[in-house]
Amino acid sequence: MTQSESTAQLLGQITWSADGLVPAIVQDALSKEVLMLAYMNKESLQKSLESGQTWFWSRSRNELWNKGATSGHTQQIVSLHYDCDGDTLLVKVRQNGPACHTGAYSCFYREAEVNGQAATGPSQQAHEDRFGPLSR
Amino acid sequence: MTQSESTAQLLGQITWSADGLVPAIVQDALSKEVLMLAYMNKESLQKSLESGQTWFWSRSRNELWNKGATSGHTQQIVSLHYDCDGDTLLVKVRQNGPACHTGAYSCFYREAEVNGQAATGPSQQAHEDRFGPLSR
Numbered sequence: 001m002t003q004s005e006s007t008a009q010l011l012g013q014i015t016w017s018a019d020g021l022v023p024a025i026v027q028d029a030l031s032k033e034v035l036m037l038a039y040m041n042k043e044s045l046q047k048s049l050e051s052g053q054t055w056f057w058s059r060s061r062n063e064l065w066n067k068g069a070t071s072g073h074t075q076q077i078v079s080l081h082y083d084c085d086g087d088t089l090l091v092k093v094r095q096n097g098p099a100c101h102t103g104a105y106s107c108f109y110r111e112a113e114v115n116g117q118a119a120t121g122p123s124q125q126a127h128e129d130r131f132g133p134l135s136r
Numbered sequence: 137m138t139q140s141e142s143t144a145q146l147l148g149q150i151t152w153s154a155d156g157l158v159p160a161i162v163q164d165a166l167s168k169e170v171l172m173l174a175y176m177n178k179e180s181l182q183k184s185l186e187s188g189q190t191w192f193w194s195r196s197r198n199e200l201w202n203k204g205a206t207s208g209h210t211q212q213i214v215s216l217h218y219d220c221d222g223d224t225l226l227v228k229v230r231q232n233g234p235a236c237h238t239g240a241y242s243c244f245y246r247e248a249e250v251n252g253q254a255a256t257g258p259s260q261q262a263h264e265d266r267f268g269p270l271s272r
Contacts, residue, residue: 001249003249003251003252006248006249007249010248010249013246023159023173025161025170025173027170032168032169033168034161034163034170034226036219036224037159037161037219037224048250049248049249049250049251050251051251052250052251077250077251079247079250080247080248080250081244081245081246081247081248082244082246082248083172083173083236083243083244083246084236084237084238084240084243084245084246085243088172088173088243088244090170090244100219100220101220102220104220107219107220107221107224108217108218108219108224108226109217109220110149110217110218110219110220111215111216111217112142112146112185112216112217112218113139113142113143113146113185114184114185114188114213114215114216115139115185115186115187115188115213116139
């Protein structure tokens with residue numbers, strides 16, 4: 001099966017939302033930390049599969065978005081999975097620099113209290129200290 | 137700050153979708169594998185924070201859903217993070233048995249070809265073999 005055939009097959013197996021999108025979880029293939037969640041439409045999924053880099057659909061700017069094209073913080077795709085009901089993607093990547101536009105390694109740097117337990121996760125500052133030098 | 141105060145604060149920091157939901161990525165706190173993605177509304181997030189177990193909003197059944205209440209495959213919440221723009225949750229859990237309703241450990245057992253590379257991930261059968269005994 002050629003790449004375009006397997007891409008066409010995959011596109012048909014995805015359950016697209018009413019606005020033609022599917023959420024894509026991006027995970028660091030090395031550390032296994034979850035980095036971000038963004039949305040793909042058919043065109044951005046196709047570009048991701050063909051280029052091996054992440055392309056998303058920006059819901060705020062209404063445009064295709066090649067992650068890291070401006071910042072240099074690109075994501076090289078290691079694998080792409082889809083879930084049991086085909087309505088979510090899991091993209092494992094080699095992340096260059098921080099994934100978050102704030103400069104944090106992961107977008108998930110804020111922790112909520114669960115059942116009265118205080119937050120214990122690393123602070124945003126810790127993430128910035130770790131990756132700050134890469135983004136300067 | 138009491139649990140109810142911190143819960144109220146968190147609920148106010150989440151960017152809810154037009155239908156009052158937020159996607160929640162569920163990750164195994166031990167293996168760091170991403171297990172599933174489901175949706176929470178305010179009530180299910182509140183129940184999750186208070187009980188320490190995952191509660192979701194089922195978009196297909198239009199009802200609150202305590203994950204594992206029927207199957208026994210519950211999820212004990214270890215931590216709950218939210219992302220930079222407050223529109224996605226990351227819930228790290230201790231997963232009891234398989235997370236997927238198919239019996240697979242993770243819902244993401246199907247792999248797509250990227251840039252002509254054949255799928256290399258473990259098959260669904262491998263996941264079932266690993267966790268099957270737990271669910272019998």
